Amino acid sequence: MLKNKIRTRSEIETYLRELKEWIAGEEEKEAEEMAAFFARRLAHYEDVHLGNWGELYGHIADFFDDGLETLLDIGCGTGLELEAVYRRFPEVRVTGIDLSPDMLARAREKYADKSFRAVEADYFLCPFPAGGFDAALSFETLHHFPGEKKGKIYEKLFDALKPGGYYIECDYVACCQEEEDLCRERLARARAKSALPEDVFLHIDTPLTLEHQTELMERAGFRVRVLHQNGGTVLFRADKADVHGREGDIA
Numbered sequence: 001m002l003k004n005k006i007r008t009r010s011e012i013e014t015y016l017r018e019l020k021e022w023i024a025g026e027e028e029k030e031a032e033e034m035a036a037f038f039a040r041r042l043a044h045y046e047d048v049h050l051g052n053w054g055e056l057y058g059h060i061a062d063f064f065d066d067g068l069e070t071l072l073d074i075g076c077g078t079g080l081e082l083e084a085v086y087r088r089f090p091e092v093r094v095t096g097i098d099l100s101p102d103m104l105a106r107a108r109e110k111y112a113d114k115s116f117r118a119v120e121a122d123y124f125l126c127p128f129p130a131g132g133f134d135a136a137l138s139f140e141t142l143h144h145f146p147g148e149k150k151g152k153i154y155e156k157l158f159d160a161l162k163p164g165g166y167y168i169e170c171d172y173v174a175c176c177q178e179e180e181d182l183c184r185e186r187l188a189r190a191r192a193k194s195a196l197p198e199d200v201f202l203h204i205d206t207p208l209t210l211e212h213q214t215e216l217m218e219r220a221g222f223r224v225r226v227l228h229q230n231g232g233t234v235l236f237r238a239d240k241a242d243v244h245g246r247e248g249d250i251a
Helices: 009-026 034-040 042-063 082-088 101-110 147-160 177-193 210-219
Strands: 070-074 093-098 116-120 133-139 161-172 223-230 233-239
Touching (some): 009 177, 034 101, 093 101
Parallel strands (some): 133 161
Antiparallel strands (some): 223 233
């Protein structure tokens, strides 16, 4: 049973102080391109992620409805979250999208005996079949991108789900507006200094507050619930209504 842990005011103050110190220490470093960042760390990626979110990886499938047949997993990496999904739903057909060919190669190897389709692509640009999935999932990926990108992917996910479908997101959220601003400003400085093209993703975290993250999902048409929170990690469920059209449309 996962237990919620909400930071106290004192814990937030300590966290912000440490975050500012860490950002100051990173200022002179060159920002890395996203796929290259993860390729360089592939040997340790799973150990690091399991060390941080092992309990959530183990329980993520508990939050899906019975009868799951088709799943879209964006930013799937090596598919750590899919171990629990396939354990509960051994016949589920999964489409996993990721920028990193190295991570996808590992996921293909792990799930060679499962229905796993790996797509090497930018999930912001990759087309999703309309109404093609019972559910969608993202696990610790969207905090890498600014709010305007998140809003667009939520709209794409909404359209990719069948009526009555739902989206599960586990991600890092900002503790407050100050953290959101600090991270957004850090990305702007890194982008200004970087020699990489503007359309190349930099590995700079830009989490939104829980309120802003929820607002973007709701704007895309979802009904949103927070299922679990542990410090800066929040688990959301966003449901697509059985009627067609986003909020404000005439069904």
